[in-house]
Amino acid sequence: xxxSVSEPVATSGPPRMPVTxxxxxxxxxxxxxxxxMLVDFLREDLGLTGTKVSCELQVCGVCTVLVDGRPVSSxxxxxxxxxxxxxxTVEGLSDGQTLHxxxxxxxxxxxxxxxxxxxxxxxxxxxxxxxxxxxxxEAIVEHLEGNICRCTGYEPIVEAVEHVAQELRGGAHx
Amino acid sequence: xxxxxxxxxRPTTLEEALRELTEDSVPYCGGTELLLAMRAGLHRxxxxxxxxxxxxxxxxxxxxGVLVIGAAERHADLAAHPLLLERLPVFARMEKHIGNAxxxxxxxxxxxxxxxEPKSDVxxxxxxxxxxxxxxxxxxxxxxxxxxxxxGPYYAEKEPDEILVDIRIPLRAGxxxxxxxxxxxxxxxxxVAVLADDAAGWYRLxxxxxxxxxxxxxxxxxxxxxxxxxxxxxDPTPDLAGSEEYKxxxxxxxxxxxxxxxxxxxx
Numbered sequence: 001x002x003x004s005v006s007e008p009v010a011t012s013g014p015p016r017m018p019v020t021x022x023x024x025x026x027x028x029x030x031x032x033x034x035x036x037m038l039v040d041f042l043r044e045d046l047g048l049t050g051t052k053v054s055c056e057l058q059v060c061g062v063c064t065v066l067v068d069g070r071p072v073s074s075x076x077x078x079x080x081x082x083x084x085x086x087x088x089t090v091e092g093l094s095d096g097q098t099l100h101x102x103x104x105x106x107x108x109x110x111x112x113x114x115x116x117x118x119x120x121x122x123x124x125x126x127x128x129x130x131x132x133x134x135x136x137x138e139a140i141v142e143h144l145e146g147n148i149c150r151c152t153g154y155e156p157i158v159e160a161v162e163h164v165a166q167e168l169r170g171g172a173h174x
Numbered sequence: 175x176x177x178x179x180x181x182x183x184r185p186t187t188l189e190e191a192l193r194e195l196t197e198d199s200v201p202y203c204g205g206t207e208l209l210l211a212m213r214a215g216l217h218r219x220x221x222x223x224x225x226x227x228x229x230x231x232x233x234x235x236x237x238x239g240v241l242v243i244g245a246a247e248r249h250a251d252l253a254a255h256p257l258l259l260e261r262l263p264v265f266a267r268m269e270k271h272i273g274n275a276x277x278x279x280x281x282x283x284x285x286x287x288x289x290x291e292p293k294s295d296v297x298x299x300x301x302x303x304x305x306x307x308x309x310x311x312x313x314x315x316x317x318x319x320x321x322x323x324x325x326g327p328y329y330a331e332k333e334p335d336e337i338l339v340d341i342r343i344p345l346r347a348g349x350x351x352x353x354x355x356x357x358x359x360x361x362x363x364x365x366v367a368v369l370a371d372d373a374a375g376w377y378r379l380x381x382x383x384x385x386x387x388x389x390x391x392x393x394x395x396x397x398x399x400x401x402x403x404x405x406x407x408x409d410p411t412p413d414l415a416g417s418e419e420y421k422x423x424x425x426x427x428x429x430x431x432x433x434x435x436x437x438x439x440x441x
Binding site for chain 2: 014015017033034035037040056057058059061064067070071072073076077078080081124127128142143145146147
């Protein structure tokens with residue numbers, strides 16, 4: 001996509017700085033306060049409310065988004081640090097018609113429960129599966145240990161990710 | 175929760191960064207500890223001086239038998255760095271298991287040391303490795319050991335006008351090393367580093383996370399390392415991870431496990 005969105009420079013209020021961020025393939029230019037957190041930028045400025053906020057301590061993982069392919073806690077990531085970067089949120093997983101294989105697998109494996117932690121688990125899982133090696137179950141569990149599901153739906157979540165990993169490996173195990 | 179307002183300054187040279195540091199401005203890199211401290215109301219700086227654009231604070235190299243790691247290097251990059259994997263694999267393995275994947279993407283090794291988080295895996299292993307840090311201020315440059323630098327819980331011996339530039343680890347040709355930890359929450363209950371250079375008769379043990387600061391000791395042989403004796407030498411802080419008695423127990427258990435793991439490590 002080459003769509004570009006910008007807004008006029010603010011003339012009053014606290015000092016702001018320009019940022020241009022590629023969000024899910026769309027280039028977005030805005031003026032933000034230095035203290036603007038990426039999660040607030042995504043949710044409030046861009047209306048992308050798929051990314052959730054919970055602990056604000058980098059512990060629970062629900063606010064996970066990818067910045068240049070790496071998972072970060074958007075609750076503790078300055079929007080200014082995303083200037084010039086590509087940000088992928090849960091809204092960027094699907095093309096609007098077809099679910100991402102991870103989303104399909106979460107549905108198939110009943111890995112959703114209340115759904116609040118789901119965007120974070122999906123984005124953490126995408127970061128893992130986008131790596132050089134296809135992870136085994138142990139690596140999946142370890143990688144997802146940094147995300148919390150209060151419904152304790154961990155087993156189906158791990159199974160959903162493992163299912164996609166097996167498909168990436170050529171379906172040898174399933 | 176919204177942070178209090180601040181200015182964000184982005185120097186591209188060390189000299190410029192030093193000029194920007196004042197009583198009311200602080201170095202900023204990954205923000206994994208600073209932004210949390212600001213959110214908790216513990217810090218309210220007027221300005222953050224972003225160190226990520228300063229080339230001298232990045233990169234990993236070997237300089238005259240010493241592994242030099244730029245302070246702004248992020249944990250995820252260090253975990254995968256070819257030079258670390260080749261020359262000091264125990265360090266790369268430790269970096270691979272810090273915090274969680276998000277913290278590793280964002281957090282820097284220098285920030286980790288400067289915040290002197292008592293449960294830092296990095297400080298424990300670096301103390302055991304007899305590593306040093308380089309600090310630069312407008313008055314000049316100094317090198318201090320990590321043991322002299324990380325002196326208290328959340329207290330590193332760094333002046334407000336100083337910047338941590340790099341971490342220096344002496345390399346040893348025949349070094350074997352293991353780092354093991356026990357962790358049920360976001361930070362470890364105990365971390366144990368054991369290092370052996372048999373040719374030089376150099377043996378080191380570091381224990382972190384149980385107390386206010388990591389501790390490290392030298393030994394003449396691996397046989398001299400008595401897990402129960404080590405458990406009596408640490409000074410555990412009772413907290414949500416366990417009582418003093420419990421932490422002494424897991425210390426002894428993990429010293430045994432570290433020694434057992436070292437036996438499986440060839441270099």
